[in-house]
Amino acid sequence: MARRAWPWLALALAGCVASPPGPAPATAPVEDTAGIGFDAALAVPPAPVAERAAGPAAGPAAVDALTREPVRGIAAVRPDAPREYVVRRGDTLWGIAGRFLPEPWYWPQVWRANPAIENPHLIYPGDVVELVQVDGRTRMQVRRGRRLSPQVRREPLVEPVPLLPYEALAPFLAEPRIVAAGELASAPYILRPYMAEQLILGANDQVYLRGVEDTPVGGLYQVVRPGPPLIDPVTEELLGFETAFLGKLMLTERGDPAIGRITASRREMAAGDRLVPVAATVRPGAVAPRPAPAPAAGLVISLYQGVSQVGQYGIVVVNLGERDGLEAGHVLQTFENAEVMFDPVAADFVSLPPRPGGELLVFQTFERVSYALVMTAPSSIYAGDLVRSPLAADS
Numbered sequence: 001m002a003r004r005a006w007p008w009l010a011l012a013l014a015g016c017v018a019s020p021p022g023p024a025p026a027t028a029p030v031e032d033t034a035g036i037g038f039d040a041a042l043a044v045p046p047a048p049v050a051e052r053a054a055g056p057a058a059g060p061a062a063v064d065a066l067t068r069e070p071v072r073g074i075a076a077v078r079p080d081a082p083r084e085y086v087v088r089r090g091d092t093l094w095g096i097a098g099r100f101l102p103e104p105w106y107w108p109q110v111w112r113a114n115p116a117i118e119n120p121h122l123i124y125p126g127d128v129v130e131l132v133q134v135d136g137r138t139r140m141q142v143r144r145g146r147r148l149s150p151q152v153r154r155e156p157l158v159e160p161v162p163l164l165p166y167e168a169l170a171p172f173l174a175e176p177r178i179v180a181a182g183e184l185a186s187a188p189y190i191l192r193p194y195m196a197e198q199l200i201l202g203a204n205d206q207v208y209l210r211g212v213e214d215t216p217v218g219g220l221y222q223v224v225r226p227g228p229p230l231i232d233p234v235t236e237e238l239l240g241f242e243t244a245f246l247g248k249l250m251l252t253e254r255g256d257p258a259i260g261r262i263t264a265s266r267r268e269m270a271a272g273d274r275l276v277p278v279a280a281t282v283r284p285g286a287v288a289p290r291p292a293p294a295p296a297a298g299l300v301i302s303l304y305q306g307v308s309q310v311g312q313y314g315i316v317v318v319n320l321g322e323r324d325g326l327e328a329g330h331v332l333q334t335f336e337n338a339e340v341m342f343d344p345v346a347a348d349f350v351s352l353p354p355r356p357g358g359e360l361l362v363f364q365t366f367e368r369v370s371y372a373l374v375m376t377a378p379s380s381i382y383a384g385d386l387v388r389s390p391l392a393a394d395s
Contacts, residue, residue, distance in 0.1 A: 077138060078102050084130040087123055094375055096129055100140060103390060105289035105331045111140050178366050179276065181238045184226055188212045188275040191257050201262060201269040208257040219251045221275035230301055230369055232319050233384065239319060239368040242302065246273060289361055292330035294391040296320055300383055309380035313373060316360065318387050321368040332360040332372065335386040354386050
């Protein structure tokens with residue numbers, strides 16, 4: 001089978017991608033120790049919901065879990081949704097919502113704060129998430145389950161269930177990974193080690209620096225090394241460069257050259273490595289899921305760490321960024337790129353329509369590209385796979 005068919009990408013992006021036949025199956029949660037709950041994610045208002053197009057839905061119709069009547073849009077729940085679910089250690093809010101909703105990113109719009117309990121937006125292992133009827137609509141709410149009270153020296157404090165598996169995102173939330181074309185060419189750099197005979201640089205070593213004349217003593221930098229360029233496979237535009245994060249350093253003496261001290265080292269550094277400002281930390285609570293704008297359509301152009309394919313909780317780069325209206329929290333759906341096969345009857349080649357794949361959650365954006373986390377992946381995701389807004393897929 002021909003996995004890639006790049007000449008057909010422009011045609012597919014022009015609107016020839018087939019609508020997905022149905023929701024991806026719920027995926028098993030992974031262990032997560034970050035401590036946020038529904039209240040952090042609900043702080044970001046959900047995006048307006050576009051009207052669903054009329055017509056028969058592919059696959060089993062979504063139904064109201066309590067009335068069993070067919071429904072569409074954000075009121076829909078999975079046909080196999082349980083009436084209630086007992087939260088387990090290692091669950092994430094996305095995974096729990098996926099047990100009830102065919103589109104789990106809509107959970108903020110169907111969540112109901114139970115007025116009978118304290119902190120109803122926080123969910124803990126042992127709690128029960130249930131479906132209830134409120135004003136004729138099916139909602140999700142939490143009911144406190146039986147939990148043992150924490151005791152000093154006997155049990156750790158129970159943390160609320162997080163929205164996402166943040167341990168998969170941790171290396172990206174405070175470290176630069178992508179820089180714009182031309183940005184590194186003018187960036188400050190390490191001239192040489194302070195001790196000329198030193199070959200390997202690491203934590204607490206001193207170095208000479210150039211290009212930091214305007215930086216005060218105590219100023220902090222992150223040290224990076226240029227990586228492969230990111231090229232748009234359709235337009236051939238240079239979108240930026242991936243970089244390898246090496247560590248951090250602090251300016252200790254001004255001048256040209258100046259002197260700095262390496263404060264943290266992830267990998268060994270060398271003369272010529274570049275300095276970039278310390279990246280602003282992305283707040284986990286700001287990554288609240290919601291559909292990307294309907295016109296959004298693009299491609300997976302790179303996989304983190306140069307692997308050939310990724311599955312759930314893998315990291316991908318897409319050729320959509322801030323200039324395309326993408327924000328942290330936007331959800332994209334993936335489609336396998338068009339497969340080209342030979343038709344022996346017609347004696348010619350035909351391009352099969354792209355097949356629906358998984359779901360991506362954008363967690364960090366740049367001007368031309370973005371990082372996204374694979375939330376569900378019924379099959380492997382490859383560079384070249386199509387991505388599109390769920391709202392576009394429903395239109």
